[in-house]
Amino acid sequence: MIKPLEFIASLKNLDIRFVTGVPDSLLKDICACITEYFLPPQHVIATNEGSAVGLAIGHYLATRRPALVYMQNSGIGNAVNPATSLADPQIYAIPMIFMIGWRGEILEDGKQIHDEPQHVMQGQITLPQLDIMKIPYIIIDSNSMRIDHVLSKLIELAMLRSGPVALVVRKQTFHPFKLTKPVCEDSRLTRETAISTVINALPGHVPIVSTTGMASRELFELRKAMGQGHDRDFLTVGGMGHAGQIAAGIAMAKPDCQIVCIDGDGAVLMHMGSLAISADCSNLLHIAINNGAHDSVGGQPTKGAVLDFTKIAKACGYGCISSAVTMDEIALNVQSMLGSGLSSFLEIKCKCGARANLGRPDRTPAENKSDFMRFLEKDL
Numbered sequence: 001m002i003k004p005l006e007f008i009a010s011l012k013n014l015d016i017r018f019v020t021g022v023p024d025s026l027l028k029d030i031c032a033c034i035t036e037y038f039l040p041p042q043h044v045i046a047t048n049e050g051s052a053v054g055l056a057i058g059h060y061l062a063t064r065r066p067a068l069v070y071m072q073n074s075g076i077g078n079a080v081n082p083a084t085s086l087a088d089p090q091i092y093a094i095p096m097i098f099m100i101g102w103r104g105e106i107l108e109d110g111k112q113i114h115d116e117p118q119h120v121m122q123g124q125i126t127l128p129q130l131d132i133m134k135i136p137y138i139i140i141d142s143n144s145m146r147i148d149h150v151l152s153k154l155i156e157l158a159m160l161r162s163g164p165v166a167l168v169v170r171k172q173t174f175h176p177f178k179l180t181k182p183v184c185e186d187s188r189l190t191r192e193t194a195i196s197t198v199i200n201a202l203p204g205h206v207p208i209v210s211t212t213g214m215a216s217r218e219l220f221e222l223r224k225a226m227g228q229g230h231d232r233d234f235l236t237v238g239g240m241g242h243a244g245q246i247a248a249g250i251a252m253a254k255p256d257c258q259i260v261c262i263d264g265d266g267a268v269l270m271h272m273g274s275l276a277i278s279a280d281c282s283n284l285l286h287i288a289i290n291n292g293a294h295d296s297v298g299g300q301p302t303k304g305a306v307l308d309f310t311k312i313a314k315a316c317g318y319g320c321i322s323s324a325v326t327m328d329e330i331a332l333n334v335q336s337m338l339g340s341g342l343s344s345f346l347e348i349k350c351k352c353g354a355r356a357n358l359g360r361p362d363r364t365p366a367e368n369k370s371d372f373m374r375f376l377e378k379d380l
């Protein structure tokens with residue numbers, strides 16, 4: 001396994017001065033080490049992977065040095081446009097190094113490791129995607145030696161081709177590394193308690209679209225524990241940042257039905273412009289659980305900790321806006337917002353963390369979809 005500190009030392013020796021990206025659970029240890037040893041503004045946790053490519057382009061223009069851009073392989077989708085339409089050697093020719101966590105990886109014998117459904121397709125196409133984007137790559141794993149040589153070769157290649165190159169990282173490549181300063185330890189509610197309070201306050205006929213990561217897993221487990229079934233919940237297991245627009249799409253198609261979106265601060269930030277669209281839906285209650293972190297993938301901080309989402313929601317045009325920190329405030333707001341006839345935005349401030357024994361949905365996405373669609377067809 002590669003020691004995160006060796007990786008950092010190699011980056012610094014190779015004069016890499018700027019690191020940016022969106023965190024990933026597979027890269028959790030190396031991301032924690034980057035946070036510890038590249039202090040802002042040398043390290044920026046970007047709001048989406050495409051924005052991280054933008055920051056890397058700006059860094060190169062100003063310094064002539066390539067940046068390291070890290071992401072989960074599902075983030076390649078967000079990075080494609082600026083990488084192919086700007087950084088590519090045929091356009092502005094900007095060297096940079098992508099570090100990509102390979103979820104759903106394909107082993108050397110061609111078999112795919114078992115991973116969650118949302119990683120299956122993305123795992124299969126990760127290398128072909130890089131090939132089609134003409135981005136050369138090196139794959140590393142727990143047996144890789146001399147990360148300094150690997151990085152030096154990649155950086156040389158990025159400079160030589162004047163464009164992006166990639167380091168594709170298999171599962172368990174890095175030794176564990178823990179942040180010395182935990183991101184958020186306080187007495188606020190957990191996300192699971194917040195979600196449980198929301199579902200208890202909702203009438204049974206209201207469908208929910210929940211965001212990527214632990215929020216959807218917690219919603220699934222809560223329904224199970226309450227014996228309520230899963231048909232009224234659509235779990236946005238992939239496509240981070242799109243739960244709000246999925247909910248808005250339903251709200252527009254079913255104007256007489258109330259719909260709730262349970263979102264995360266990292267996910268809202270990823271595609272924040274879409275708030276202006278959701279705000280047009282008078283039958284939508286958009287709930288942002290703000291724990292100031294990407295809790296589901298290791299707790300790396302987001303700008304959620306310093307942003308006032310209620311002001312952003314107001315500026316985007318939501319009709320009814322509030323913020324809650326207690327169970328009572330959540331319940332009261334949910335009830336009054338649902339009856340308001342206005343598009344509503346509720347920020348719930350939570351702490352990080354989840355139960356150690358949190359399970360994963362045991363219904364497939366196909367089952368989830370058909371159950372949910374049947375639920376929407378009912379006279380809600």
Ligand SMILES: Cc1ncc(C[n+]2csc(CCOP(=O)(O)OP(=O)(O)O)c2C)c(N)n1
Nearest residue numbers: 074075213240264265266267293294295296
């Ligand atoms: C495009 C994309 N980038 C990164 C990820 C990895 N990822 C999954 S959940 C998550 C964190 C979500 O953070 P937030 O919305 O704040 O919810 P929390 O985990 O704090 O509940 C990330 C980065 C992803 N699934 N998709």
